[in-house]
Amino acid sequence: MEERLRIKLIVDRNAVKRHIFLPSNIEVWTVVGDECDYLVNENPLFCTCKDFYYLCLIKKRKRMCYHLKALSLAKRKGKYTTYYFNDEELNLFIKSILSSLK
Numbered sequence: 001m002e003e004r005l006r007i008k009l010i011v012d013r014n015a016v017k018r019h020i021f022l023p024s025n026i027e028v029w030t031v032v033g034d035e036c037d038y039l040v041n042e043n044p045l046f047c048t049c050k051d052f053y054y055l056c057l058i059k060k061r062k063r064m065c066y067h068l069k070a071l072s073l074a075k076r077k078g079k080y081t082t083y084y085f086n087d088e089e090l091n092l093f094i095k096s097i098l099s100s101l102k
């Protein structure tokens with residue numbers, strides 16, 4: 001699938017999610033992928049998908065994977081869902097996303 005269309009589909013189906021942990025206000029963003037969820041971050045740029053690792057970090061062929069482009073588009077359009085958690089849940093939250101990576 002063409003990358004632009006793929007990015008648009010992610011944003012349109014509200015697959016970009018903002019998780020706010022309180023009271024610290026730590027913000028964690030995820031993108032729901034086909035097989036698993038990815039942790040994404042804008043500053044510094046980071047995504048837990050394989051594309052980001054190989055194409056952006058190792059081969060330096062591009063700056064962002066399509067998850068990061070979707071994150072940026074979703075923020076621009078204000079099209080994402082926000083969820084609130086307690087700080088105590090942060091560790092488990094990150095762990096569960098990392099352990100389900102495909």
Ligand SMILES: [Zn+2]
Pocket residue numbers: 038047048049050051052065066067068
């Ligand atoms: Zn990615």
